[in-house]
Amino acid sequence: MSASQFDDDNSSLLAESRPGDNSEPLSVTDLSRSLKRVVEDRFGFVRLRGELSGVKRAASGHLYCSLKDEKSVIDGVMWKSAAPRLAFRPEDGVEVIASGKVTTYAGRSKYQIVIERMELAGEGALLALLEKTKARLEAEGLFADARKKPLPFLPRTIGVVTSPTGAVIRDILHRLSDRFPSHVIVWPVVVQGETAKAQVSAAVRGFNALEPGGAGPRPDLLIVARGGGSIEDLWAFNEEQVVRAIAESDIPVISAVGHETDTTLADFAADHRAPTPTAAAERAVPVRAELAAGLADLGARQMRCASRPVSLGRERLEALSQRLPKPDTLLQPAAQALDEATERHRRALLDRVGIGRAALDQAAARLTPSTLNWRVSQARERLDHARLTPAMLTARLDRATERLGAGVTMLRSLDPKAPLKRGYALVYGPGDALVRSADAARAAGGVTLEFSDGRVAASIGDAPPPAPAPRKPARKSAPPANPKQDDLFG
Structure with a gap:
């Protein structure tokens, strides 16, 4: 059909079929479906390199984004069946290579790519994603020094999260046995691949879920270890899932991933970073021989400290004993004083005997028969004058009788029965x-x-x-006022 067929001269108000016109009008849906078939047939599988923009994950699980370069933009969608297979977390600004097919979206007359697989576009993109993730987690405080816990000095049980078949676990066990044999629990995990992040994070959380005093011993320290490798090989320890599990661990964690030059986000989240798995074992426990030597040295120092006062006391005692005088010298004044006192006592006894003898002689001179007879006569005279007479006793008795009679008279006057x-x-x-x-x-x-x-x-x-009340017994009669008393002298 030529352009002349659409001239204004031939236009009409109603659409009509013209002679020789074999093109029926298409509906919008028919055209959209035709375009969809053409695009999908022509671009059934493509690989696009571009920078992610507008990444968002819907509640249904589908992932929506845009891929752009310096001049163009194409929308992309990854259905929820393919999204779990992503080896990284898509973020804005990350350069990726997306594989899938180009199709159209009739609802908006747009074309888009249905992504089946998404990979980072080279090591530079991987490092860029690493820096973005590190900055985001660091802003949340997961790498802050205030969150880090001190390592136990001598852990009884050590939990190791690593591959059970690699050289890492053998190096750790060998170093622990050399330094200080400890009880080790190995949680076997894969340390590379898509399932590594889930297994490593589950192992760290599993150790923390053990109850103290339960059926299995709860580790006092965790070692998350892996051998060296490329950044792709170590990527599982850069995953946010693993980093958060390590940061949230109540048990202190030592990260020993890769060689000394390798650095992962797990190293920043752990409480301590070891350059190698062997160094992690060395940091976990001290050297038993060194501890024994230290204890022996402390014991020796304790003995020296305990014996030092005794030695000093002995030295001071010896110095003082040399200054003390000899016992004979100390006793000489006392012995001399004793001798003098003994002599004075002897002389005093002799003097006392002499004085007593003289007094005895004087008394003996006075004790003559005539003197004794004179003193006896004087004593007899004094005795004769002091002899009692009946008149003296009778006077005293009369006075006592009068006082008694007066008392009886008063008693009778006060008798209520009188x-x-x-x-x-x-x-x-x-x-x-x-x-x-x-x-x-x-x-x-x-x-x-x-x-x-x-x-x-x-x-x-x-x-x-x-x-009637019982009769009281009669009172005894009062004694006579002036009783008769026998004469003392007959």
Whole structure:
């Protein structure tokens, strides 16, 4: 159909079929499907190199992004069936090589690439991704020194996360046995490949999940180790999943990944970085021989410290003993004083004997028969004058009799029963209590009247008289006022 067929002269309001026109009008959907088939047939498999932009992961699991270079942009999508196979975390600005097929999206009349596989575009892109991940995690504080825990001085149990078949575990066990044999628990993992990050992070979290005192011993220290290799070989220890597991570990972790020049993000998250797995074993435990030597040295120093005061005391004692005088020299003044005291005592005894003998002689001179007879006569005269006479005793007895009579008279005047002989009576109520008023007598009802010759029960009003109280025994008569006393002299 030539262009002249669409001239204004031939235009009409309604679409009509013209003679010789064999092209039926297509729907938009038909055109989209035709374009889709053409594009997919022509570009069924392509590999694009470009920089990621606008990376986002939908809730459904699909990954959406754009690939761009200096001049062009193409949208890309990775379905959730292929997204888990990614060996890295896509981020904006990372240069990648995406493999897949080009197709169209009829909903927006756009073409896009369905990505089946995505790889970093060379080591430079890998390092760029590493720096981006490091900066992001460092901003979260996962590498801060404040989070790092001190390593135990002498761990009883050491957990090792590494491959069970490599040379790394043999080097660690050999070095531990040389320095300080310890109980080692190996958590076997693969240290390279797509499954490495999941296994390493699960091992670190598995060790932390062990309960102290449980069926299995809980390690006091963890060693995450791997031998050397390229950056691709060590990439599992740069994965965010592994880094977070190490940073969140409650058990102190030593990272020993690669050789001394190799550095991974796990080294920054660990509490201590060892340049090699062998160095990690050396850092984990001290040398037992050195500890034994240190203990022996401390024991020797302790003995020297304990014996030093004794030695110093002995030296001071010897120096002081040399300055002390000899025992004979110390005793000489005392011995001399004792001799002098002994001599004075002997002379004093002799003097005392002489004085006593002289006094005895004087007393013996005075003790003559005539003197003794004179003294006896004087004593007899004094005795005769001091002899007692009956008149003296009688006077004293009369005075005592008068005082006794006065006391008896007073006692009789104070006797409460004496007025009874003159016609008075004592009134007793219940319980032999004296009744002292008429109100008390009426309140008692029955009373007992005591006369000089006995008791009589009486009633007051209509109350029966109380039972008579038992009669008290008669009092003994008073002694005579002036008793007769025998004469002392017959």
